[in-house]
Amino acid sequence: MKARILEPARVLSIVDRLRSSGYEVIAPFLGRGRDTFFEPVTDANRDRIQIHLPNPYYPPKRFVLPHIERLLRIHRHDGTYDIEPTCDHTQRAIFGIRSCDVAGVYHLDRFYLGREFRDVYYEKRRKNLFLVNVVCTDPERDIDDACFCVCADTGPAARDHFDLQLMDLGDEFMVVAGSAAGEAFIDDPMFRKATPAHLEKRRQILTEVRKQFKTTTSWFPATVRYVSQDSILEKTWEAIGNRCLECGGCTYVCPACTCFTVTDRHTGPDDIERVRMWDACALGGFTRMAGGHNPRRAVHDRRNRRFFRKLAHYFIQRELSMACMGCGRCVAVCHGDIGMPSVVEMIRRATAPVEKLPPAAQTP
Amino acid sequence: MSAASDNVYLPKLAVLDRVVDEIAEVKTFYWHFENPDEQKAFRRFRPGQFAQVSLFGAGEFPASLPPSPTEHDTFFTVRNVGSCTAALHQLQPGERFAVRGPYGNGFPMNQYAGKNLVFVAGGIGLIPLRSCIVYALAHRDQFASLQVFYGARTPRELMYRDTLRQWEQSAGVECHLTVDRAGPDWSGHVGVVGSLFERPGVQLPVANTIAFVCGPPVMFRFVIKDLLAMGLPEACIVSTLERYMKCGVGKCGHCCIGVAYVCVDGPVFTYEQIKKLGEDI
Ligand code: SF4
Numbered sequence A: 001m002k003a004r005i006l007e008p009a010r011v012l013s014i015v016d017r018l019r020s021s022g023y024e025v026i027a028p029f030l031g032r033g034r035d036t037f038f039e040p041v042t043d044a045n046r047d048r049i050q051i052h053l054p055n056p057y058y059p060p061k062r063f064v065l066p067h068i069e070r071l072l073r074i075h076r077h078d079g080t081y082d083i084e085p086t087c088d089h090t091q092r093a094i095f096g097i098r099s100c101d102v103a104g105v106y107h108l109d110r111f112y113l114g115r116e117f118r119d120v121y122y123e124k125r126r127k128n129l130f131l132v133n134v135v136c137t138d139p140e141r142d143i144d145d146a147c148f149c150v151c152a153d154t155g156p157a158a159r160d161h162f163d164l165q166l167m168d169l170g171d172e173f174m175v176v177a178g179s180a181a182g183e184a185f186i187d188d189p190m191f192r193k194a195t196p197a198h199l200e201k202r203r204q205i206l207t208e209v210r211k212q213f214k215t216t217t218s219w220f221p222a223t224v225r226y227v228s229q230d231s232i233l234e235k236t237w238e239a240i241g242n243r244c245l246e247c248g249g250c251t252y253v254c255p256a257c258t259c260f261t262v263t264d265r266h267t268g269p270d271d272i273e274r275v276r277m278w279d280a281c282a283l284g285g286f287t288r289m290a291g292g293h294n295p296r297r298a299v300h301d302r303r304n305r306r307f308f309r310k311l312a313h314y315f316i317q318r319e320l321s322m323a324c325m326g327c328g329r330c331v332a333v334c335h336g337d338i339g340m341p342s343v344v345e346m347i348r349r350a351t352a353p354v355e356k357l358p359p360a361a362q363t364p
Numbered sequence B: 001m002s003a004a005s006d007n008v009y010l011p012k013l014a015v016l017d018r019v020v021d022e023i024a025e026v027k028t029f030y031w032h033f034e035n036p037d038e039q040k041a042f043r044r045f046r047p048g049q050f051a052q053v054s055l056f057g058a059g060e061f062p063a064s065l066p067p068s069p070t071e072h073d074t075f076f077t078v079r080n081v082g083s084c085t086a087a088l089h090q091l092q093p094g095e096r097f098a099v100r101g102p103y104g105n106g107f108p109m110n111q112y113a114g115k116n117l118v119f120v121a122g123g124i125g126l127i128p129l130r131s132c133i134v135y136a137l138a139h140r141d142q143f144a145s146l147q148v149f150y151g152a153r154t155p156r157e158l159m160y161r162d163t164l165r166q167w168e169q170s171a172g173v174e175c176h177l178t179v180d181r182a183g184p185d186w187s188g189h190v191g192v193v194g195s196l197f198e199r200p201g202v203q204l205p206v207a208n209t210i211a212f213v214c215g216p217p218v219m220f221r222f223v224i225k226d227l228l229a230m231g232l233p234e235a236c237i238v239s240t241l242e243r244y245m246k247c248g249v250g251k252c253g254h255c256c257i258g259v260a261y262v263c264v265d266g267p268v269f270t271y272e273q274i275k276k277l278g279e280d281i
């Protein structure tokens, strides 16, 4: 990895360079209050781009897997159909993507591009995507109370799967290339070489930042084991399920959820488009078959499903990571307080093999 | 490779040739791909696989492939249960729809060489099993014995009646039929499928046997109990799982149970696997 140094005043010239070389650049902006969002950069909003801000709830996942995406355009004429696949070929860069979301994109890569079938829609978007990761260093502005990337081992500084990584060292920025495209990008006089002192400063800052997290759960490994061994009691799943209001919010904000549904809609008398849109396994109709039979009946069945899918060892092996990135969004949006850290905690408390201890040593 | 042929979500145009009534609300649709190359590629399907059927405007649904690759015709047998299947039921011969696939693991027929094959089906559970029965008959010398046990509620609800007649007359397969409720036109056995196992003269081999079981959940549970009681190992009982499917290629997540994506890891599973997946049939 090559490290470079950049003056703070010149950080946004990264955005300018990307834009002038044909990229649509997406960057984070401040809304009102805690509200933050990713949006395409224009000449008008360019100066309002934020480096330090709470990670937007609506994850940048949507630039590789849009909330609603057209797959096919179908035109009916003379008793037959023209079927036209509609892939997005836009060259796009996400500036300011957080480490947890970088890990999320990599997780999606493994899922959509791995195994038997590749998803071309995802592939086209991904191939044209340039990721400029920003390391979370500001405990006030970057790190939310709910962030637990330190536990999911995805942040606050991503180790790979970005093209460029920016880190605020106080009076300068460190820029690291994580891909061939990133290396080509920093091969430019606008960047200075980093010295060992810079690297030492980076290390110190990260050590300090890691102490700033308010949400921590060190029980992921144990929970993964319990989930995979099927040793979680039915009543624990029920307790978790009872708190789910089936709003689907957690799935909506999750950088690692992959499920979608597909539907046809008419756009004219002879025109139809087939679109896919995000779907949530927590919702009642998710597994209901035509005719009404639903093999997954109770809400805790569905709730379990989501956590099982995210934490079971089998899937971790397949996708090389848990399907939880520690971004903390589910913690912030869940009305029933069953974001990932609470679930991990509930499972661990209820499942830890306390019975092996002498009765006096047992804790609830 | 062109982007189009690479696109797993792109269905290929098909033409409906003819429609045959099976039982109430269930019809068989004979069809072919408009493009002969697609037809040739598709015809490499294996018994137990399925395809995604598109009725533009209504959507897509998964359909098992009841024909055996050893037969000439390509067809689906579909019950009218939802808006997509209803759209297919309304289609007229000569009209177009679209298909992609084949998908799924299918039955590993090669692994079953030299074994006794026992097929137990209830109602429309015969649809996915029809393929392997016909396939096994076409490769009769590869298997030790073939038995079919098939039951429906009434005689009018027996599927594929011409094919059943052929099986009844064939020396290659022992075919036992039953109905829950007989009518004046029925002189055969009356009772649930499992009661066929106790009929005089019926000898169900336990050693070196693979039992294929497909049918409604209640029938499935009872037949499994019978077979296990006879001493058949769980790993030697196979079935196909039906799930709500949107993509057929392991991405949409709708068919996922336990650690399995039914569309790619299934739809064929042994009973041993089904039990571990831990959801309803
Ligand atoms: S989870 Fe970590 S990487 Fe993600 S926003 Fe919070 S501090 Fe940054």
Ligand code: FES
Residues within 6 Å of the ligand: B244, B245, B246, B247, B248, B249, B250, B251, B252, B253, B254, B255, B256, B261, B262, B263, B264
């Ligand atoms: S049907 Fe989409 S994952 Fe199986």
